[in-house]
Amino acid sequence: MASLRVFSTTSHQPPLLPSSLSLNPLSTSPRFVKSPSSRRRPIRSVLQFNRKPQLAGETPRIVVITSGKGGVGKTTTTANVGLSLARYGFSVVAIDADLGLRNLDLLLGLENRVNYTVVEVLNGDCRLDQALVRDKRWSNFELLCISKPRSKLPMGFGGKALEWLVDALKTRPEGSPDFIIIDCPAGIDAGFITAITPANEAVLVTTPDITALRDADRVTGLLECDGIRDIKMIVNRVRTDMIRGEDMMSVLDVQEMLGLSLLGAIPEDSEVIRSTNRGFPLVLNKPPTLAGLAFEQAAWRLVEQDSMKAVMVEEEPKKRGFFSFFGG
Numbered sequence: 523m524a525s526l527r528v529f530s531t532t533s534h535q536p537p538l539l540p541s542s543l544s545l546n547p548l549s550t551s552p553r554f555v556k557s558p559s560s561r562r563r564p565i566r567s568v569l570q571f572n573r574k575p576q577l578a579g580e581t582p583r584i585v586v587i588t589s590g591k592g593g594v595g596k597t598t599t600t601a602n603v604g605l606s607l608a609r610y611g612f613s614v615v616a617i618d619a620d621l622g623l624r625n626l627d628l629l630l631g632l633e634n635r636v637n638y639t640v641v642e643v644l645n646g647d648c649r650l651d652q653a654l655v656r657d658k659r660w661s662n663f664e665l666l667c668i669s670k671p672r673s674k675l676p677m678g679f680g681g682k683a684l685e686w687l688v689d690a691l692k693t694r695p696e697g698s699p700d701f702i703i704i705d706c707p708a709g710i711d712a713g714f715i716t717a718i719t720p721a722n723e724a725v726l727v728t729t730p731d732i733t734a735l736r737d738a739d740r741v742t743g744l745l746e747c748d749g750i751r752d753i754k755m756i757v758n759r760v761r762t763d764m765i766r767g768e769d770m771m772s773v774l775d776v777q778e779m780l781g782l783s784l785l786g787a788i789p790e791d792s793e794v795i796r797s798t799n800r801g802f803p804l805v806l807n808k809p810p811t812l813a814g815l816a817f818e819q820a821a822w823r824l825v826e827q828d829s830m831k832a833v834m835v836e837e838e839p840k841k842r843g844f845f846s847f848f849g850g
Protein backbone atom coordinates (compact mmCIF):
# COMPACT_ATOMS: atom_id res chain seq x y z
CA MET A 523 0.00 0.00 0.00
CA ALA A 524 1.30 3.43 -0.84
CA SER A 525 2.80 5.39 1.98
CA LEU A 526 0.71 8.27 3.24
CA ARG A 527 1.86 11.34 4.99
CA VAL A 528 -0.26 12.12 7.97
CA PHE A 529 0.87 13.70 11.16
CA SER A 530 0.72 13.06 14.82
CA THR A 531 1.75 15.10 17.81
CA THR A 532 3.78 14.92 20.93
CA SER A 533 2.21 12.55 23.41
CA HIS A 534 1.36 15.00 26.12
CA GLN A 535 -1.16 17.41 24.60
CA PRO A 536 -3.03 18.86 26.28
CA PRO A 537 -0.55 17.87 28.96
CA LEU A 538 -2.86 18.00 31.97
CA LEU A 539 -5.22 15.41 30.62
CA PRO A 540 -4.64 11.76 31.42
CA SER A 541 -3.83 9.74 28.33
CA SER A 542 -7.20 8.01 28.46
CA LEU A 543 -8.81 11.41 28.00
CA SER A 544 -6.38 12.54 25.38
CA LEU A 545 -7.73 15.46 23.43
CA ASN A 546 -4.89 15.40 21.03
CA PRO A 547 -6.82 15.65 17.77
CA LEU A 548 -4.21 13.67 15.95
CA SER A 549 -3.77 10.91 18.48
CA THR A 550 -5.39 7.54 18.20
CA SER A 551 -7.51 8.01 21.30
CA PRO A 552 -10.59 5.77 21.20
CA ARG A 553 -12.52 8.60 22.89
CA PHE A 554 -13.29 10.07 19.53
CA VAL A 555 -14.09 6.89 17.69
CA LYS A 556 -17.19 4.79 18.10
CA SER A 557 -16.05 1.59 16.49
CA PRO A 558 -13.36 0.17 14.27
CA SER A 559 -15.63 0.99 11.36
CA SER A 560 -14.60 4.57 12.17
CA ARG A 561 -18.07 5.84 13.28
CA ARG A 562 -17.38 8.85 15.46
CA ARG A 563 -18.29 9.80 18.94
CA PRO A 564 -19.38 13.39 19.34
CA ILE A 565 -16.41 15.66 19.55
CA ARG A 566 -15.98 17.04 23.04
CA SER A 567 -14.72 20.49 23.81
CA VAL A 568 -11.54 20.74 25.84
CA LEU A 569 -13.57 22.76 28.34
CA GLN A 570 -15.75 19.79 29.26
CA PHE A 571 -12.83 18.29 31.12
CA ASN A 572 -12.90 21.20 33.52
CA ARG A 573 -9.17 21.75 33.44
CA LYS A 574 -7.14 24.76 32.64
CA PRO A 575 -3.82 25.04 30.82
CA GLN A 576 -0.84 26.31 32.81
CA LEU A 577 0.12 29.81 31.75
CA ALA A 578 3.80 29.93 30.76
CA GLY A 579 5.87 33.11 30.42
CA GLU A 580 5.44 36.64 31.65
CA THR A 581 2.12 38.40 31.29
CA PRO A 582 0.80 40.10 29.38
CA ARG A 583 1.77 37.81 26.54
CA ILE A 584 1.71 40.03 23.47
CA VAL A 585 1.09 37.85 20.44
CA VAL A 586 0.80 39.02 16.85
CA ILE A 587 -1.15 36.81 14.43
CA THR A 588 0.45 37.27 11.05
CA SER A 589 0.98 35.59 7.66
CA GLY A 590 2.18 37.76 4.83
CA LYS A 591 -0.47 36.45 2.43
CA GLY A 592 -4.06 37.60 2.84
CA GLY A 593 -7.05 35.30 3.25
CA VAL A 594 -5.20 32.46 4.96
CA GLY A 595 -7.08 32.72 8.26
CA LYS A 596 -5.41 35.33 10.51
CA THR A 597 -8.64 36.94 11.62
CA THR A 598 -10.36 33.56 12.02
CA THR A 599 -7.43 32.44 14.18
CA THR A 600 -7.46 35.65 16.25
CA ALA A 601 -11.18 35.26 16.99
CA ASN A 602 -11.13 31.55 17.77
CA VAL A 603 -7.84 31.36 19.65
CA GLY A 604 -8.72 34.57 21.51
CA LEU A 605 -12.11 33.30 22.62
CA SER A 606 -10.64 29.91 23.56
CA LEU A 607 -8.14 31.67 25.81
CA ALA A 608 -11.00 33.58 27.42
CA ARG A 609 -12.92 30.36 27.92
CA TYR A 610 -9.88 28.87 29.65
CA GLY A 611 -10.24 31.74 32.10
CA PHE A 612 -7.56 34.16 30.88
CA SER A 613 -8.22 37.82 30.29
CA VAL A 614 -7.74 38.71 26.64
CA VAL A 615 -7.68 41.92 24.64
CA ALA A 616 -7.81 41.38 20.87
CA ILE A 617 -6.60 44.34 18.83
CA ASP A 618 -7.74 44.59 15.23
CA ALA A 619 -4.68 46.17 13.65
CA ASP A 620 -5.86 45.48 10.10
CA LEU A 621 -6.57 49.13 9.51
CA GLY A 622 -7.62 48.95 5.87
CA LEU A 623 -9.81 45.86 6.00
CA ARG A 624 -11.05 45.66 9.56
CA ASN A 625 -13.27 42.62 10.07
CA LEU A 626 -12.47 41.04 13.42
CA ASP A 627 -15.54 42.81 14.86
CA LEU A 628 -17.73 41.07 12.25
CA LEU A 629 -16.31 37.63 12.96
CA LEU A 630 -16.97 38.17 16.65
CA GLY A 631 -20.46 39.55 16.05
CA LEU A 632 -19.48 42.77 17.86
CA GLU A 633 -19.73 45.23 14.96
CA ASN A 634 -22.76 47.07 16.36
CA ARG A 635 -21.04 47.71 19.66
CA VAL A 636 -17.90 49.45 18.35
CA ASN A 637 -18.74 53.07 19.22
CA TYR A 638 -15.22 54.31 19.81
CA THR A 639 -11.85 53.24 18.46
CA VAL A 640 -8.20 54.00 19.20
CA VAL A 641 -8.42 57.02 16.90
CA GLU A 642 -10.93 58.67 19.28
CA VAL A 643 -8.76 57.69 22.25
CA LEU A 644 -5.69 59.31 20.68
CA ASN A 645 -7.72 62.41 19.80
CA GLY A 646 -8.85 62.70 23.41
CA ASP A 647 -12.52 62.18 22.49
CA CYS A 648 -12.97 59.17 24.76
CA ARG A 649 -11.21 57.09 27.38
CA LEU A 650 -9.47 53.83 26.54
CA ASP A 651 -12.02 51.76 28.47
CA GLN A 652 -14.79 53.25 26.32
CA ALA A 653 -13.09 51.94 23.19
CA LEU A 654 -12.78 48.45 24.60
CA VAL A 655 -15.78 46.31 23.59
CA ARG A 656 -16.47 43.60 26.14
CA ASP A 657 -17.87 40.35 24.75
CA LYS A 658 -21.19 39.53 26.40
CA ARG A 659 -20.59 35.77 26.06
CA TRP A 660 -17.16 35.85 27.71
CA SER A 661 -16.66 38.99 29.73
CA ASN A 662 -12.90 38.46 30.03
CA PHE A 663 -12.60 38.97 26.27
CA GLU A 664 -12.38 42.52 24.94
CA LEU A 665 -12.03 43.86 21.41
CA LEU A 666 -10.19 47.02 20.49
CA CYS A 667 -10.39 48.45 16.97
CA ILE A 668 -7.86 50.99 15.74
CA SER A 669 -10.20 52.94 13.51
CA LYS A 670 -13.64 52.95 11.99
CA PRO A 671 -13.95 51.73 8.42
CA ARG A 672 -13.21 54.58 6.00
CA SER A 673 -12.12 56.94 8.79
CA LYS A 674 -8.73 58.62 8.52
CA LEU A 675 -5.91 57.59 10.79
CA PRO A 676 -4.02 60.31 12.64
CA MET A 677 -0.80 61.26 10.87
CA GLY A 678 2.12 59.25 12.06
CA PHE A 679 0.07 56.42 13.54
CA GLY A 680 2.54 53.55 13.74
CA GLY A 681 4.42 51.16 15.97
CA LYS A 682 5.06 53.76 18.67
CA ALA A 683 1.34 54.51 19.00
CA LEU A 684 0.55 50.82 19.29
CA GLU A 685 3.27 50.43 21.92
CA TRP A 686 1.70 53.28 23.86
CA LEU A 687 -1.64 51.54 23.62
CA VAL A 688 -0.24 48.26 24.90
CA ASP A 689 1.41 50.11 27.80
CA ALA A 690 -1.93 51.76 28.58
CA LEU A 691 -3.61 48.32 28.62
CA LYS A 692 -0.95 47.02 30.99
CA THR A 693 -1.56 49.81 33.47
CA ARG A 694 -5.36 49.77 33.51
CA PRO A 695 -6.87 50.04 37.02
CA GLU A 696 -8.56 46.63 36.59
CA GLY A 697 -5.16 45.07 35.93
CA SER A 698 -3.13 44.00 32.98
CA PRO A 699 -4.66 41.36 30.66
CA ASP A 700 -3.06 37.92 30.39
CA PHE A 701 -3.01 38.06 26.60
CA ILE A 702 -2.95 40.88 24.07
CA ILE A 703 -3.56 39.42 20.62
CA ILE A 704 -2.93 41.55 17.58
CA ASP A 705 -4.63 40.71 14.27
CA CYS A 706 -2.09 41.79 11.67
CA PRO A 707 -2.90 43.02 8.16
CA ALA A 708 -1.67 41.11 5.10
CA GLY A 709 1.51 42.27 3.41
CA ILE A 710 4.81 43.46 4.78
CA ASP A 711 4.42 47.20 4.55
CA ALA A 712 3.74 49.89 7.16
CA GLY A 713 0.62 48.21 8.62
CA PHE A 714 2.56 45.01 9.21
CA ILE A 715 5.47 46.85 10.85
CA THR A 716 3.01 48.74 13.10
CA ALA A 717 1.25 45.52 14.15
CA ILE A 718 4.41 43.62 15.04
CA THR A 719 6.13 46.45 16.93
CA PRO A 720 4.75 45.81 20.45
CA ALA A 721 4.66 41.99 20.08
CA ASN A 722 7.12 39.65 21.71
CA GLU A 723 5.80 36.48 20.13
CA ALA A 724 4.14 35.60 16.85
CA VAL A 725 1.75 33.05 15.46
CA LEU A 726 2.29 32.64 11.76
CA VAL A 727 -0.80 31.37 9.95
CA THR A 728 -0.27 29.65 6.64
CA THR A 729 -2.13 27.40 4.26
CA PRO A 730 -0.35 24.45 2.65
CA ASP A 731 0.30 26.10 -0.71
CA ILE A 732 3.46 27.49 -2.16
CA THR A 733 2.38 31.13 -2.42
CA ALA A 734 1.38 31.29 1.25
CA LEU A 735 4.57 29.49 2.22
CA ARG A 736 6.83 31.85 0.35
CA ASP A 737 5.15 34.81 2.06
CA ALA A 738 5.31 33.05 5.42
CA ASP A 739 9.03 32.47 4.98
CA ARG A 740 9.60 36.15 4.16
CA VAL A 741 7.55 37.22 7.17
CA THR A 742 9.49 34.86 9.46
CA GLY A 743 12.70 36.59 8.41
CA LEU A 744 11.20 40.04 9.07
CA LEU A 745 9.88 39.00 12.48
CA GLU A 746 13.32 37.72 13.44
CA CYS A 747 14.93 40.95 12.24
CA ASP A 748 12.51 42.78 14.52
CA GLY A 749 13.71 40.69 17.48
CA ILE A 750 10.67 38.37 17.65
CA ARG A 751 12.26 34.96 18.08
CA ASP A 752 9.26 33.10 19.52
CA ILE A 753 7.41 32.23 16.30
CA LYS A 754 5.00 29.33 16.05
CA MET A 755 2.83 28.42 13.12
CA ILE A 756 -0.70 27.28 12.48
CA VAL A 757 -1.35 25.40 9.26
CA ASN A 758 -4.90 26.20 8.21
CA ARG A 759 -7.33 24.73 5.67
CA VAL A 760 -5.68 21.31 5.66
CA ARG A 761 -7.43 18.68 3.53
CA THR A 762 -6.43 15.11 4.18
CA ASP A 763 -8.14 13.87 1.03
CA MET A 764 -5.90 16.15 -1.02
CA ILE A 765 -2.80 15.23 0.97
CA ARG A 766 -3.63 11.60 0.38
CA GLY A 767 -3.97 12.22 -3.34
CA GLU A 768 -0.65 14.11 -3.18
CA ASP A 769 -2.44 17.24 -4.37
CA MET A 770 -1.64 19.17 -1.21
CA MET A 771 1.50 19.48 0.86
CA SER A 772 1.35 17.64 4.14
CA VAL A 773 1.79 19.49 7.41
CA LEU A 774 5.14 17.77 7.73
CA ASP A 775 6.21 19.25 4.38
CA VAL A 776 5.12 22.70 5.55
CA GLN A 777 7.00 22.33 8.80
CA GLU A 778 10.14 21.16 7.03
CA MET A 779 9.98 24.13 4.68
CA LEU A 780 9.41 26.78 7.33
CA GLY A 781 11.30 25.20 10.22
CA LEU A 782 8.86 26.58 12.81
CA SER A 783 7.23 24.92 15.82
CA LEU A 784 3.70 23.80 15.08
CA LEU A 785 0.92 25.18 17.24
CA GLY A 786 -1.95 23.57 15.40
CA ALA A 787 -3.25 22.10 12.15
CA ILE A 788 -6.77 23.25 11.28
CA PRO A 789 -8.82 21.29 8.77
CA GLU A 790 -10.76 22.92 5.98
CA ASP A 791 -14.27 23.14 7.41
CA SER A 792 -17.36 24.73 5.88
CA GLU A 793 -18.50 25.50 9.43
CA VAL A 794 -15.75 28.18 9.56
CA ILE A 795 -17.44 30.12 6.77
CA ARG A 796 -20.88 29.63 8.33
CA SER A 797 -19.66 30.87 11.70
CA THR A 798 -17.91 33.84 10.07
CA ASN A 799 -21.15 34.88 8.42
CA ARG A 800 -23.11 34.50 11.64
CA GLY A 801 -20.60 36.44 13.76
CA PHE A 802 -20.46 33.47 16.05
CA PRO A 803 -16.91 32.11 16.36
CA LEU A 804 -16.51 28.42 15.70
CA VAL A 805 -15.17 27.54 19.13
CA LEU A 806 -18.54 28.51 20.65
CA ASN A 807 -20.39 25.88 18.58
CA LYS A 808 -22.00 23.06 20.50
CA PRO A 809 -20.95 20.37 19.89
CA PRO A 810 -17.67 21.70 18.54
CA THR A 811 -16.57 20.91 15.01
CA LEU A 812 -13.19 19.45 14.17
CA ALA A 813 -11.83 22.85 13.20
CA GLY A 814 -13.20 24.36 16.43
CA LEU A 815 -11.51 21.70 18.49
CA ALA A 816 -8.26 22.21 16.59
CA PHE A 817 -8.40 25.95 17.42
CA GLU A 818 -9.09 25.18 21.09
CA GLN A 819 -6.07 22.92 21.20
CA ALA A 820 -3.85 25.45 19.43
CA ALA A 821 -4.88 27.95 22.13
CA TRP A 822 -3.98 25.41 24.81
CA ARG A 823 -0.53 24.96 23.34
CA LEU A 824 -0.12 28.73 23.08
CA VAL A 825 -0.83 29.12 26.79
CA GLU A 826 1.69 26.44 27.73
CA GLN A 827 4.23 27.49 25.07
CA ASP A 828 4.00 23.96 23.79
CA SER A 829 4.02 22.67 20.25
CA MET A 830 3.05 19.59 18.31
CA LYS A 831 5.26 17.53 16.10
CA ALA A 832 4.59 16.51 12.52
CA VAL A 833 5.89 13.07 11.68
CA MET A 834 5.65 10.85 8.68
CA VAL A 835 3.59 7.75 9.19
CA GLU A 836 3.25 4.84 6.86
CA GLU A 837 -0.46 4.14 6.59
CA GLU A 838 -3.06 2.25 4.70
CA PRO A 839 -5.46 5.04 3.76
CA LYS A 840 -8.63 2.96 3.62
CA LYS A 841 -8.17 1.60 7.11
CA ARG A 842 -7.87 5.01 8.66
CA GLY A 843 -10.30 7.10 6.61
CA PHE A 844 -10.90 10.80 7.07
CA PHE A 845 -10.92 10.63 10.79
CA SER A 846 -7.26 9.62 10.77
CA PHE A 847 -6.64 13.34 10.57
CA PHE A 848 -7.76 13.48 14.14
CA GLY A 849 -6.69 10.01 15.03
CA GLY A 850 -8.89 7.08 14.51
Ligand code: ADP
Nearest residue numbers: 592593594595596597598789790791794795798
Ligand atom coordinates in the same frame (compact mmCIF):
# COMPACT_ATOMS: atom_id res chain seq x y z
P1 ADP B 1 -7.16 36.69 6.80
O1 ADP B 1 -7.48 37.40 8.06
O2 ADP B 1 -5.82 36.00 6.81
O3 ADP B 1 -7.31 37.56 5.59
P2 ADP B 1 -9.66 35.29 7.26
O4 ADP B 1 -9.52 34.80 8.66
O5 ADP B 1 -10.47 36.53 7.06
O6 ADP B 1 -8.21 35.49 6.60
O7 ADP B 1 -10.20 34.08 6.38
C1 ADP B 1 -10.41 34.23 4.99
C2 ADP B 1 -11.57 33.35 4.56
O8 ADP B 1 -11.22 31.98 4.71
C3 ADP B 1 -12.83 33.56 5.39
O9 ADP B 1 -13.93 33.55 4.52
C4 ADP B 1 -12.87 32.36 6.32
O10 ADP B 1 -14.20 31.99 6.66
C5 ADP B 1 -12.20 31.29 5.46
N1 ADP B 1 -11.53 30.27 6.28
C6 ADP B 1 -10.53 30.47 7.17
N2 ADP B 1 -10.14 29.30 7.74
C7 ADP B 1 -10.92 28.32 7.19
C8 ADP B 1 -11.03 26.89 7.37
N3 ADP B 1 -10.24 26.24 8.24
N4 ADP B 1 -11.97 26.24 6.65
C9 ADP B 1 -12.77 26.89 5.78
N5 ADP B 1 -12.72 28.23 5.58
C10 ADP B 1 -11.81 28.95 6.26
Ligand code: MG
Nearest residue numbers: 596597620625
Ligand atom coordinates in the same frame (compact mmCIF):
# COMPACT_ATOMS: atom_id res chain seq x y z
MG1 MG C 1 -7.91 39.46 8.38
